[in-house]
Amino acid sequence: MRTVADPYREWDVAYMLGSLSPAERREYELHLSGCEGCASEVTALAGLPGIMSAVPREQAAGLLAEDHPVQPAMPPASRVSGRRGWTVTALAGAAILVAMVLRRRGRAVRRQAAGTK
Incomplete structure (x- = not known):
């Protein structure tokens, strides 16, 4: 079950982008098999890698280099x-x-x- 104390609640994006180590990936996949909340979040993010690949690497790097105002993080309770x-x-x-x-x-x-x- 996905709860506030769920240590995996922030792993979904890292999993979708392939940023987890092989051991973390296996651990998270095991968790997904029993956690409907996390599995639902991963399903919702399924198109993310394809969308991100549509932006040329140079353009994405340029966005990181530009000075953008930082948006304050939303508290976890308000996450839709x-x-x-x-x-x-x-x-x-x-x-x-x-x-x-x-x-x-x-x-x-x-x-x-x-x-x-």
Whole structure:
């Protein structure tokens, strides 16, 4: 179970990016088999390596070299779970899609009504 005291709660990104040692990777994979919370977080991060690989290495290094204001870290209690974040995103996308379909149907009905007069 993933709790505040869970020593693995911050390993998900390191695992996805291949930053864990072989021993840590085996240990974390064993933990994932019994921890639904951590497994859910890893699933939510599955696309991260692909997204990061889309940025050229030189550009990424340049971002690190630039002087950016540091954002304060959010307290762990306010962290939105991966599942909730994906659910909200999916619902927003579905709402936009429904609105687009309804708008097109409305236009088609108006055109059809105008053509039958």
